[in-house]
Amino acid sequence: xxxxxxxxIGFLFMAxxxxxxxxxxxxxxIGTGLLSHGTHLLLLTMGGLSGKAAxxxxxxxxxxxxxxxxxxxxxxxxxxxxVTAFSLVLAYRTYKELGTDNxxxxxxxxxxx
Amino acid sequence: xxxxxxxxxxxxxxxxxxxxFFPKKVKAQRITVMIGLLLALASAIVLLIKVKTDGVxxxxxxxxxxxxxxxxxxxxxxxxxxxxSLLIAIFVVWYSYTSIxxxxxxxxxxxxxxxxxxxxxxxxxxxxxxNMFVFFEVLLMSSYxxxxxxxxxxxxxxxxxxxxxxxxxxxxxxxxxxxxYSVVGTLNMADISIKLxxxxxxxxxxxxxxxxxxxxxxxxxxxxxxxxxxxxxxxPPVPVLAxxxxxxxxxxxxxxMRTYSLFFTTDVGFTHELLMVISIITIVAGCIGAxxxxxxxxxxxxxxVIAVGVILFGASIMNDSGMLGSIFYLIHxxxxxxxxxxxxxxxxxxxxxxxLRKMGGLMRRYPVLGWSYLVAAFGLAGIPPLSxxxxxxxxxxGGFEEGHIxxxxxxxxxxxxxxxxxxxxxxYAFWGAEKVVHTISPKTYRHLLAPAVTLVAxxxxxxxxxxxxxxxxxxxxxxxxxPSVYTDAVFRGVK
Numbered sequence: 001x002x003x004x005x006x007x008x009i010g011f012l013f014m015a016x017x018x019x020x021x022x023x024x025x026x027x028x029x030i031g032t033g034l035l036s037h038g039t040h041l042l043l044l045t046m047g048g049l050s051g052k053a054a055x056x057x058x059x060x061x062x063x064x065x066x067x068x069x070x071x072x073x074x075x076x077x078x079x080x081x082x083v084t085a086f087s088l089v090l091a092y093r094t095y096k097e098l099g100t101d102n103x104x105x106x107x108x109x110x111x112x113x
Numbered sequence: 114x115x116x117x118x119x120x121x122x123x124x125x126x127x128x129x130x131x132x133x134f135f136p137k138k139v140k141a142q143r144i145t146v147m148i149g150l151l152l153a154l155a156s157a158i159v160l161l162i163k164v165k166t167d168g169v170x171x172x173x174x175x176x177x178x179x180x181x182x183x184x185x186x187x188x189x190x191x192x193x194x195x196x197x198s199l200l201i202a203i204f205v206v207w208y209s210y211t212s213i214x215x216x217x218x219x220x221x222x223x224x225x226x227x228x229x230x231x232x233x234x235x236x237x238x239x240x241x242x243x244n245m246f247v248f249f250e251v252l253l254m255s256s257y258x259x260x261x262x263x264x265x266x267x268x269x270x271x272x273x274x275x276x277x278x279x280x281x282x283x284x285x286x287x288x289x290x291x292x293x294y295s296v297v298g299t300l301n302m303a304d305i306s307i308k309l310x311x312x313x314x315x316x317x318x319x320x321x322x323x324x325x326x327x328x329x330x331x332x333x334x335x336x337x338x339x340x341x342x343x344x345x346x347x348x349p350p351v352p353v354l355a356x357x358x359x360x361x362x363x364x365x366x367x368x369x370m371r372t373y374s375l376f377f378t379t380d381v382g383f384t385h386e387l388l389m390v391i392s393i394i395t396i397v398a399g400c401i402g403a404x405x406x407x408x409x410x411x412x413x414x415x416x417x418v419i420a421v422g423v424i425l426f427g428a429s430i431m432n433d434s435g436m437l438g439s440i441f442y443l444i445h446x447x448x449x450x451x452x453x454x455x456x457x458x459x460x461x462x463x464x465x466x467x468x469l470r471k472m473g474g475l476m477r478r479y480p481v482l483g484w485s486y487l488v489a490a491f492g493l494a495g496i497p498p499l500s501x502x503x504x505x506x507x508x509x510x511g512g513f514e515e516g517h518i519x520x521x522x523x524x525x526x527x528x529x530x531x532x533x534x535x536x537x538x539x540x541y542a543f544w545g546a547e548k549v550v551h552t553i554s555p556k557t558y559r560h561l562l563a564p565a566v567t568l569v570a571x572x573x574x575x576x577x578x579x580x581x582x583x584x585x586x587x588x589x590x591x592x593x594x595x596p597s598v599y600t601d602a603v604f605r606g607v608k
Binding site: 020025028032035036038039040042043045046047048068069072075076079082083086087090091093094097098103106 | 243246247250254257261264266269270272273274276277280281283284287288290291292294295300
């Protein structure tokens with residue numbers, strides 16, 4: 001199961017990096033979204049995928065999953081949600097002000113100000 | 114159990130929340146933000162005295178026993194950094210009154226500063242590695258707001274890149290924390306330190322150490338990860354630049370110092386050697402940048418990179434004088450970079466350009482500005498008895514003690530280049546024929562000059578009075594060099 005998850009995480013990272021390296025701003029933001037999805041899955045996998053029951057203490061439950069990675073993922077999801085929302089708004093504003101979403105045209109060199 | 118150490122984190126947070134309610138009332142904003150900062154500063158001073166007399170202070174949130182609950186730890190280095198970040202914020206806010214413009218003040222400028230301070234102070238204070246990530250995000254989120262506030266074209270262009278770099282590095286941070294958790298099964302920094310000591314030297318720990326260096330290196334602008342810094346930092350207006358330049362990279366540097374002294378002490382031969390090599394290359398890269406530009410902002414920005422190299426070199430030596438010097442230099446650099454950015458802000462305001470070749474002859478009409486810039490430049494280069502001297506002397510002394518002769522010589526040589534780059538600004542901007550096109554009213558000039566000159570005076574005091582600071586600094590170095598002081602303090606109530 002861990003192997004399968006690792007492959008999935010690697011695939012997500014690969015797609016994320018491909019998208020981040022592209023020119024269009026929107027693709028880049030989608031790429032960062034995928035990157036954080038991969039990160040969250042990785043956190044889950046790092047806690048180990050053993051354990052049968054939910055981490056709620058009740059009678060007769062001894063084999064439960066590690067609750068900590070889930071708490072971490074929850075925090076990380078909220079943060080990445082906020083950051084993605086902010087960068088989408090920023091991308092829209094940038095597009096309106098600069099009239100382009102092409103990163104090649106945003107280099108900030110002397111002939112490209 | 115004492116909650117005192119939470120006040121420097123909570124007071125800015127509370128005041129930021131209050132400030133959100135009346136963004137259009139500029140006067141009220143200005144007064145409220147200053148009250149908040151002074152209260153936070155007072156609490157930090159009380160905390161400093163408390164830490165000095167009673168040792169490391171800890172509080173575990175919700176009273177969960179330490180490895181399980183989130184621990185906040187205030188040792189000497191963290192309280193010193195908290196204190197100096199609040200000081201810088203006070204001067205920047207004071208300077209902002211005349212410099213930033215009402216449009217930005219009405220657009221949540223002060224709340225963003227207060228939220229950023231929450232993040233910065235929290236990152237300095239936390240004793241939990243995941244909580245550090247959260248505080249990093251708090252300060253980054255507010256820095257996104259500050260860097261883009263105003264919405265000029267260049268700001269929008271550069272902030273996109275700044276945000277992208279930080280999103281990627283934050284993802285790396287979470288990944289690294291995940292790896293570390295899978296190895297040690299804990300997130301409490303004191304507990305990680307103990308567990309890693311038990312594990313001993315192993316390949317995976319070294320990999321994690323290098324990953325942490327990459328993560329914090331992106332924030333702290335070490336070679337080759339500083340590529341984003343010059344572009345992004347030159348975009349926002351000067352007060353924001355001063356705040357970023359003085360504080361944000363230092364958070365990354367602090368995190369490297371903390372993790373490399375508390376966690377990764379088992380394979381010093383590799384990890385700290387790597388850190389040392391990188392810090393030397395960082396200095397060289399910074400020197401090249403500082404000499405290459407005619408833009409005053411860029412020159413000082415590249416000086417940040419040089420300072421990061423010097424601080425990390427001191428930390429990588431891992432002996433008494435090296436660590437002591439590194440802490441001295443860290444605090445010095447926070448103060449002096451703040452002062453320099455505020456001063457060149459005035460120069461830019463007067464001349465209306467940041468290009469050195471278009472400036473000249475300011476000395477005749479603005480002598481106070483010229484002389485205080487000269488003092489700050491000498492302080493930056495480390496001419497005794499000014500503030501940079503003691504730190505650099507101790508760092509180099511530490512280097513010689515451990516036999517790192519070449520590296521120490523590099524740092525000595527870099528001081529000359531720092532001096533040259535800073536004096537170049539002095540020569541171009543203050544000497545020569547007058548080329549001033551803009552003139553600012555004497556009142557604005559006085560209002561801008563007051564905080565900058567006070568801050569320069571403070572750095573002079575820091576240098577001259579370093580004798581009195583030694584007890585504080587050596588306390589800080591002791592905690593960094595001996596992790597057991599830190600871990601004992603955290604687990605005091607438990608074992």
